[in-house]
Amino acid sequence: MNQGVNVFDDRSPIYRQIAERIKSDILSGALAEDSQVMSTNQYAAAYRINPATAAKGLRELLDEEILYKRRGIGMFVSPNAQQKLRAQHRDSFFTDVVDPMIDEAQTIGIPLSDVIDHIQRKDG
Structure with a gap:
């Protein structure tokens, strides 16, 4: 996962690209229901981005109910996502x-x- 910042393009905001990448992984089956996704800090470190940017992408998925949060544990793929x-x-x-x-x-x-x-x- 040490792909660096070059995995993003200039077509849309990075937070939206993070959300789209997670959605794509869910659609392809790479992320199954109830599987844990990387934390905000893990995304920030892996892609060398600001943690606030990663948080915004994950928050978008929480708002869409694609992900859900387990307090103190992390974020997971929602059932039926x-x-x-x-x-x-x-x-x-x-x-x-x-x-x-x-x-x-x-x-x-x-x-x-x-x-x-x-x-x-x-x-x-």
């Missing part, structure tokens, strides 16, 4: 990817049935 995140990604997938694809197909005159046929051929 993976399902909750999948539902969020599913919703944004349709809004951000599928709906614009349908709009573009209609704009250039591709019937929706052709789009569906193409997707079904790709599926299998």
